[in-house]
Amino acid sequence: MPGSVFANRLGDLVDLTTSERSALARLEERERTVRRDATLVRENDRLTELYILQSGMMMSYVVLDDGSRQILCFLFPGDLLGVSALLYAKSPETIVALSDCVVAPFDRALVTALVVDHPRLAAAMMVLNQMERIALTDRLAALGRTSAKARVAGLLLEIRDRLRSRDGGRSDSFTPGLTQEEIGDATGLTAVHVNRMLRQLEEERMIAREGGRVTVLDEASLARAANYTDRFHALDLGWLPPGR
Amino acid sequence: MPGSVFANRLGDLVDLTTSERSALARLEERERTVRRDATLVRENDRLTELYILQSGMMMSYVVLDDGSRQILCFLFPGDLLGVSALLYAKSPETIVALSDCVVAPFDRALVTALVVDHPRLAAAMMVLNQMERIALTDRLAALGRTSAKARVAGLLLEIRDRLRSRDGGRSDSFTPGLTQEEIGDATGLTAVHVNRMLRQLEEERMIAREGGRVTVLDEASLARAANYTDRFHALDLGWLPPGR
DNA sequence: CGGTAAATTGACCTGGGTCAATAAATGTGG
DNA sequence: CCACATTTATTGACCCAGGTCAATTTACCG
Numbered sequence: 355m356p357g358s359v360f361a362n363r364l365g366d367l368v369d370l371t372t373s374e375r376s377a378l379a380r381l382e383e384r385e386r387t388v389r390r391d392a393t394l395v396r397e398n399d400r401l402t403e404l405y406i407l408q409s410g411m412m413m414s415y416v417v418l419d420d421g422s423r424q425i426l427c428f429l430f431p432g433d434l435l436g437v438s439a440l441l442y443a444k445s446p447e448t449i450v451a452l453s454d455c456v457v458a459p460f461d462r463a464l465v466t467a468l469v470v471d472h473p474r475l476a477a478a479m480m481v482l483n484q485m486e487r488i489a490l491t492d493r494l495a496a497l498g499r500t501s502a503k504a505r506v507a508g509l510l511l512e513i514r515d516r517l518r519s520r521d522g523g524r525s526d527s528f529t530p531g532l533t534q535e536e537i538g539d540a541t542g543l544t545a546v547h548v549n550r551m552l553r554q555l556e557e558e559r560m561i562a563r564e565g566g567r568v569t570v571l572d573e574a575s576l577a578r579a580a581n582y583t584d585r586f587h588a589l590d591l592g593w594l595p596p597g598r
Numbered sequence: 599m600p601g602s603v604f605a606n607r608l609g610d611l612v613d614l615t616t617s618e619r620s621a622l623a624r625l626e627e628r629e630r631t632v633r634r635d636a637t638l639v640r641e642n643d644r645l646t647e648l649y650i651l652q653s654g655m656m657m658s659y660v661v662l663d664d665g666s667r668q669i670l671c672f673l674f675p676g677d678l679l680g681v682s683a684l685l686y687a688k689s690p691e692t693i694v695a696l697s698d699c700v701v702a703p704f705d706r707a708l709v710t711a712l713v714v715d716h717p718r719l720a721a722a723m724m725v726l727n728q729m730e731r732i733a734l735t736d737r738l739a740a741l742g743r744t745s746a747k748a749r750v751a752g753l754l755l756e757i758r759d760r761l762r763s764r765d766g767g768r769s770d771s772f773t774p775g776l777t778q779e780e781i782g783d784a785t786g787l788t789a790v791h792v793n794r795m796l797r798q799l800e801e802e803r804m805i806a807r808e809g810g811r812v813t814v815l816d817e818a819s820l821a822r823a824a825n826y827t828d829r830f831h832a833l834d835l836g837w838l839p840p841g842r
Numbered sequence: 843c844g845g846t847a848a849a850t851t852g853a854c855c856t857g858g859g860t861c862a863a864t865a866a867a868t869g870t871g872g
Numbered sequence: 873c874c875a876c877a878t879t880t881a882t883t884g885a886c887c888c889a890g891g892t893c894a895a896t897t898t899a900c901c902g
Contacts, residue, residue: 416739419825424739441728443834447735462837469724470717470839476724477713483727484685490734491691495660495668497741498786502890533848542742547890549850565899581663590687593706595714746858777880791858793882809867849898856891866881872874 358382359458360406363432364478367589371597377472382406382458388451394435395449401439403459407431410455411531414447415539425540427489428452430516434482440465452531474597481591488585497542500581505541506551507580510561510568526570555579602626603702604650607676608722611833615841621716626650626702632695638679639693645683647703651675654699655775658691659783669784671733672696674760678726684709696775718841725835732829741786744825749785750795751824754805754812770814799823 361370361378370378385408388394394405397416412429426447429435438446439462469476496505513530530537534552535545543551555561560576562569570576605614605622614622629652632638638649641660656673670691673679682690683706713720740749757774774781778796779789787795799805804820806813814820 416735418739418743422743424742426735426738437728438732440837441725441732441833441835442829443832446732446829466721466837466839469721473714473717473720476717476720477710480713480720480724480727481685483724483731484681487727487731487734488682488685488690490731490738491660491670494670494734494738494741495662497738498668498783499662499666534850535848539742544891545849546851546892550890553850585686585690588687589685591685593684593710595710778882779880788859789881790860790883794858797882843902845901847898847900850896852893852895854892857889858887859889860887861885863884864882866879868877868879870875870877 358406359408359432360434363482364475367478367481367591368474368594368597374472374475374597377468377475381460381464381468382408384460385456385458388412388455388457390451390454393448393450394457395445395447397446397448398444400443401436401445403461404437404439404465405435405457405459407433407435408456408458411452412449412455413452413536413540414449416447423539424542425536427486428513428516428540431520452536472598474595477594481589481594485586492583492585496581502541502543502547503551503554504579504581505543506537506548507555507560507576508582509537509541510555510570511576511580511582514568514570526573528568529566530568531566602650603652603676604678607726608719611722611725611835612718612838612841618716618719618841621712621719625704625708625712626652628704629700629702632656632699632701634695634698637692637694638701639689639691641690641692642688644687645680645689647705648681648683648709649679649701649703651677651679652700652702655696656693656699657696657780657784658693660691667783668786669780671730672757672760672784675764696780716842718839721838725833725838729830736827736829740825746785746787746791747795747798748823748825749787750781750792751799751804751820752826753781753785754799754814755820755824755826758812758814770817772812773810774812775810 358375358378358381360381361375364370364378388410394412395401407429409431412435413425414427414429415423415425417423435449435457436445496508510530514528517528518524534548538545538548541548552563555576556563560572560579562571602619602622602625604625605619608614608622632654638656639645651673653675656679657669658671658673659667659669661667679693679701680689740752754774758772761772762768778792782789782792785792796807799820800807804816804823806815
């Protein structure tokens with residue numbers, strides 16, 4: 355049994371009690387398969403549930419009036435999806451599967467129960483929120499103030515790190531599983547220019563490519579090119595209440 | 599007495615109980631004045647406290663390796679500052695006063711108490727987090743996929759709305775209190791180009807300017823130019839637990 | 843093996859950046 | 873209240889990173 359994927363995520367932050375684990379398990383009692391390219395939530399859909407991504411990779415994006423798309427984030431196992439259901443009746447964003455995925459849908463009411471019965475879990479969820487906020491501000495700074503090359507390099511490193519963190523792999527080789535157009539929509543660039551940047555990173559021997567596979571050849575240079583700072587190194591969670 | 603500014607903010611979301619109000623009041627027992635241009639928190643400073651902004655306007659930003667600055671958000675009364683203290687020992691961002699301000703510093707431990715004793719307040723804080731997340735993703739889409747004119751127009755509207763929401767004013771005239779360089783650092787543009795865009799918005803009769811004062815002449819066109827969507831219209835907070 | 847999506851490339855264009863000079867606006871000490 | 877010192881705001885001239893268009897190539901798929 356994989357147990358609760360979300361519990362594993364929170365378990366990285368705190369040592370969960372048995373009672374906390376079983377409360378979290380309730381969030382993943384149901385599961386649904388989402389085929390590659392299928393839409394889990396469409397912008398303006400009525401939101402009724404949240405989801406925990408159990409396996410696969412998804413992304414969320416918005417489409418602007420002129421039809422252009424901005425990818426907001428890539429989602430990996432253990433991530434919460436559709437959290438805006440805690441706020442809005444209608445989704446502000448679209449969530450699509452980039453590979454075949456399994457998600458566990460659960461009702462908002464379970465969050466209510468969780469917050470009431472397990473304050474430490476509520477606190478830990480606030481911490482996850484903040485981690486996501488920091489990731490967003492890093493991306494904001496990248497879009498606002500860095501070059502195309504830096505943004506592409508940064509995206510590659512981000513994807514690699516996230517793939518690593520759950521797959522455990524230490525290999526410098528990975529498969530982003532994104533088209534160049536998707537990379538562009540995430541970094542605010544054109545597919546054509548993404549291609550030029552990838553080629554340039556390759557010519558400068560920072561990465562190698564074959565098929566969809568990317569290998570990081572010169573981690574240091576790549577990180578430098580990307581203006582990369584590793585947040586999430588030294589978390590300080592001393593304020594969390596005791597578990598119940 | 600203004601009571602707790604933060605309680606007023608949360609009070610927009612739920613009807614607070616007496617007990618909740620007094621718990622929130624504890625967050626604002628101390629206060630500190632921050633002079634215009636003074637730094638409240640510097641990037642990499644050791645973080646020990648959070649703050650509630652009681653009056654004035656502040657901003658948070660990061661500085662990249664090449665010295666360029668990206669403003670992450672503008673802060674108004676009732677906003678929480680330095681929330682990253684819930685995560686990091688060191689601040690990932692700098693927080694500076696744009697006008698003379700008053701902030702109420704409080705210890706992380708008070709958040710602990712709040713989460714344990716008042717689950718509904720914890721839930722409401724999660725809602726605030728999400729509102730901020732949505733604001734960030736909107737800005738991300740603006741930086742990634744919209745023109746300079748749209749970004750400047752959008753920033754003007756955002757600032758106006760935030761100034762309005764607490765000042766209650768219905769006037770279409772307001773004073774951003776930002777230099778053009780600051781507008782540029784928030785929108786990913788150059789001060790020079792911000793100037794050109796402001797002039798253009800003025801020539802197209804969407805806004806008027808005199809001194810630091812901006813008047814919205816054609817709200818509809820400005821909103822269209824900005825690709826503006828008003829989130830926060832119909833919040834749906836039915837899942838919140840009862841207050842204690 | 844034909845057929846469609848994705849990747850590449852070259853030619854050329856433009857929104858925004860850069861630089862530099864000037865004019866306003868804000869402060870400051872006296 | 874004034875003369876001077878700093879920031880800001882404006883403008884014009886010119887440049888370039890990244891976008892646009894269009895044509896191939898390559899990879900993937902039933």
